[in-house]
Amino acid sequence: MSEHKNIKFYATQPHQCSYLPDEEATTLFIDPNITTDQALCSNLSNLGFRRSGQHLYRPHCNQCNACIASRIPATDFSMRRTQRKVWSRNSDLKVEKRTPEYCHEHYDLYEQYINQCHHDGDMYPATVEQYSAFLIDNPGFTSFYEFRLQGELLAVSVVDELQNAFSAIYTYYSPKYSNRSLGKYCILWLIHQAKQQQIDYVHLGYWIKNSQKMNYKIEFRPIELYINQQWQLLK
Template sequence: MSQYKNLRFYATQPHECSYLPEEQATTLFMDPEILLNKQLCSDLAEVGFRRSGQHIYRPHCNRCRACIPARVPVYSFQMRRTQRKTWNRNSTLRVSRVSADFQDEHFLLYEKYINQCHQDGDMYPATIEQYTSFLVDSTEFTSFYEFRLDGQLLAVSVVDHLQSSLSAIYTFYDPDYLQRSLGRYCILWLIAETKKLGLPYLHLGYWIRNCQKMNYKIEYRPVELYISQEWRQLK
């Protein structure tokens, strides 16, 4: 990272945390004037940064260190029994990789997902402007993976293709099909795809121990957590 010592970063003012309401959050953003490229995003992912739209960020809270970057070393991953059932349950889905462009079909699914599943979140209610800035205003190495059943769009995973990993930016799915566990299946599929591409890691974003919504991220074992400036394996 020494080649990036001149990068500029800016911290937000403390604000209410979206995941732990009793905490005040501060976010560190890379200078938005810096042009994103694959190598830069890859290197920053290795030290715990994430991408949202055109922004690269990392939690930078004064007293809380609850947000921990998580990634799956895909060559070591082994499905558990419940994961195998989820995998088999969705074996008839067809997956296609498409460009990260705005499509009405994608937005309508995103809108349905946010408005039904995340009414308590800061992305509710879903709007075209928010969706576009979050997911469509991406990079040349971003793809959308469509998951379809008999032609019907059930889920979309937004993924960055980095130098030594895939980075799962966001997944949204049809809440009418909760019995399929589509969110968990998409991660299982991305683990398999990462391995197929010959890449060692799938980044899953931040895990927060005391946030139930984040617990799923450590179900994929072994998982590596970025703690004290190094990746440590949780078996």
């Protein structure tokens, strides 16, 4: 991170890991007083950092390196048979790009998703304050993509539009449409958009081998994993 040597970084105290309950986690944050512009976020994403609200962070655990940043090289990606079925199953959805502003319809869907699908996680129970700090407070190069079926909002994908990549910050969707595999479809749609716009990568966040919740990410191949401070291709 030599080009960022003038940036101050802060580490949290060890705390219980959200994904591996037997592990303690430490998180490295950049100085919250630094303006998070597109160039900085792009550069740090290439070094395995993620964004949550106004914060850029990366795991910095002493005894564990299970959290591995992942990204899809969009040009090289091709759907597998099961992914083609997901794509076809959702061909009736309409997608619209929105500015990241608070609206009751978005929050109501988010609340349903968190409270029904992630009631065992650290984001439960959903609150307006937590939602706003996580997704509405953003650095200005973020978009919300709505996925609708005959006007009904089924999913929202929150995406940072970086210099050479899309970064999938978070996707939430209606629990009652579980048969549609909406989370996977939103990733497929974003990869398709990256191809159309000649954007190099789609960042999917951290993949953890021993976390069942993360298994879906490794199904998208080829995928690049940030290991030992370099991106390694997994076909």
